[in-house]
Amino acid sequence: MNNESEKFRQYAHQFVDWMADYMRDVEQYPVKSQVDPKEIYNQIEKVIPNESENIDEIFSDFKKIIVPGITHWQSPNFFAYFQANTSSPSILAEMLMATLGIQGMKWDTSPASTELEERMMEWLRDAMAIPSDWTGVIQDSASTSTLASIITAREQKSNYQVNKNGLNGYTNFRVYCSEETHSSVEKGVKIAGLGKENLVKVPTDDKLAMDSDLLLENIEKDIAKGYIPLCVIAAIGTTGTLAIDPLKKITQITEKYKIWLHVDAAYAGSALLLSEYQNLIVGLEHADSFVFNPHKWLFTNFDCTAYFVKNKDALVNTFSILPEYLKTKTDGMVNNHCDWGIPLGRRFRSLKLWFVLRNFGRKGLQEKLRHHIELAQWFESEVVKSPDFELAVPRSLNLVCFCYKPSILKNISLQEQNSLNERLLNQLNSTGNIYLTHTKVKNIFTLRMSIGQTNVEKSHITNAWELINETAKGIE
Numbered sequence: 001m002n003n004e005s006e007k008f009r010q011y012a013h014q015f016v017d018w019m020a021d022y023m024r025d026v027e028q029y030p031v032k033s034q035v036d037p038k039e040i041y042n043q044i045e046k047v048i049p050n051e052s053e054n055i056d057e058i059f060s061d062f063k064k065i066i067v068p069g070i071t072h073w074q075s076p077n078f079f080a081y082f083q084a085n086t087s088s089p090s091i092l093a094e095m096l097m098a099t100l101g102i103q104g105m106k107w108d109t110s111p112a113s114t115e116l117e118e119r120m121m122e123w124l125r126d127a128m129a130i131p132s133d134w135t136g137v138i139q140d141s142a143s144t145s146t147l148a149s150i151i152t153a154r155e156q157k158s159n160y161q162v163n164k165n166g167l168n169g170y171t172n173f174r175v176y177c178s179e180e181t182h183s184s185v186e187k188g189v190k191i192a193g194l195g196k197e198n199l200v201k202v203p204t205d206d207k208l209a210m211d212s213d214l215l216l217e218n219i220e221k222d223i224a225k226g227y228i229p230l231c232v233i234a235a236i237g238t239t240g241t242l243a244i245d246p247l248k249k250i251t252q253i254t255e256k257y258k259i260w261l262h263v264d265a266a267y268a269g270s271a272l273l274l275s276e277y278q279n280l281i282v283g284l285e286h287a288d289s290f291v292f293n294p295h296k297w298l299f300t301n302f303d304c305t306a307y308f309v310k311n312k313d314a315l316v317n318t319f320s321i322l323p324e325y326l327k328t329k330t331d332g333m334v335n336n337h338c339d340w341g342i343p344l345g346r347r348f349r350s351l352k353l354w355f356v357l358r359n360f361g362r363k364g365l366q367e368k369l370r371h372h373i374e375l376a377q378w379f380e381s382e383v384v385k386s387p388d389f390e391l392a393v394p395r396s397l398n399l400v401c402f403c404y405k406p407s408i409l410k411n412i413s414l415q416e417q418n419s420l421n422e423r424l425l426n427q428l429n430s431t432g433n434i435y436l437t438h439t440k441v442k443n444i445f446t447l448r449m450s451i452g453q454t455n456v457e458k459s460h461i462t463n464a465w466e467l468i469n470e471t472a473k474g475i476e
């Protein structure tokens with residue numbers, strides 16, 4: 001065993017050297033992996049090796065086979081989707097987590113995991129102006145949290161009868177979100193047994209935010225037809241364009257009709273650490289649940305989702321289950337987080353949050369977030385100044401949505417313009433120098449520049465803008 005731990009020490013040191021080099025040199029890899037389908041698969045042995053292979057061999061294959069198939073999400077030239085950031089304190093904590101290898105399902109199975117999690121959720125709640133009587137718990141993803149909200153709403157509304165007897169007699173629930181809401185809502189509605197035909201997608205205004213008048217209209221129409229409005233999902237920062245749904249107006253509707261209101265701020269939630277953006281959630285005290293992902297724009301390795309609820313009893317009543325083999329002496333005296341969501345087993349995720357929040361400090365986090373927003377402001381102003389590009393929607397936080405519309409081709413059709421932009425995007429990504437993705441804004445193919453990687457600096461943005469301009473000129 002001693003020998004085993006010495007071997008581990010030796011390899012771990014070697015790996016840490018690789019990790020530190022990677023973090024230093026990450027910009028030298030093509031941001032988006034340039035491999036073809038099956039290129040990696042075909043290099044992997046077809047069956048499990050019979051004999052033990054040593055770590056040197058496996059590590060060498062990792063570098064040779066795996067790394068070329070990696071898209072480098074931690075590159076400061078990664079502007080695609082939304083960031084899924086790491087940071088050194090988070091990686092260090094992940095190493096400890098992996099070593100401890102605990103399960104934090106019940107208080108007894110590792111009290112520190114439960115109690116640090118309670119404290120971390122209070123830290124975030126209070127720093128982000130989430131109502132002080134709400135309770136937080138870490139989930140594995142925003143998708144799971146939204147599903148938990150829909151199921152909790154279903155149970156509360158049916159007086160826990162669906163959990164008991166199934167959906168019999170409860171086939172007329174309706175859920176509402178905007179046309180721009182994340183696909184996890186539809187997935188959640190399907191999994192919760194409500195049927196996707198009962199998900200009402202409310203049209204959006206010119207900023208792609210939910211039209212609350214149309215929400216009200218849909219709800220009243222549904223009630224007249226005998227449906228039961230169950231849940232509304234409001235997005236504070238949609239995935240396409242970071243559009244902000246009008247929360248306060250929506251709460252007036254959900255309160256009137258006693259509808260569960262879940263707020264999905266998966267990406268943009270981090271901005272609530274900045275006092276100047278806390279107005280984004282004015283009215284949240286009238287909602288029921290809120291989710292955001294520290295594993296996106298808060299420098300914490302995937303996975304780590306912060307889920308907050310107004311009424312924790314409703315959540316626990318929905319998910320708790322107590323078979324004999326899970327009974328402990330402390331039941332009833334402590335929080336057992338396995339009763340607060342879907343999986344039983346739970347990683348020690350609060351540890352990395354603790355390292356990140358302490359090591360950056362609130363000020364350090366605020367500086368990073370403000371810096372990213374300022375970089376996006378600069379990029380936006382360049383787009384506005386350029387005769388060949390235009391904004392698809394006004395910038396929201398650190399996301400700029402723009403398209404190429406060259407002045408010499410003023411009269412091209414929408415179809416031609418979309419095809420031009422699609423070619424520009426593919427061309428940019430094939431350089432390996434930057435990585436962007438797209439969305440559609442009212443049928444217009446739109447490039448998304450999401451500026452939030454942990455270590456992104458002004459030079460990355462000026463280089464990207466130059467590359468975009470040069471590449472655009474070469475597109476026919």
Ligand SMILES: *Cc1c(COP(=O)(O)O)cnc(C)c1O
Nearest residue numbers: 141142143182237238239266267
């Ligand atoms: C990313 C995102 C999600 C999904 O997050 P996961 O943690 O990957 O499930 C949901 N909603 C919005 C608005 C998002 O940006």
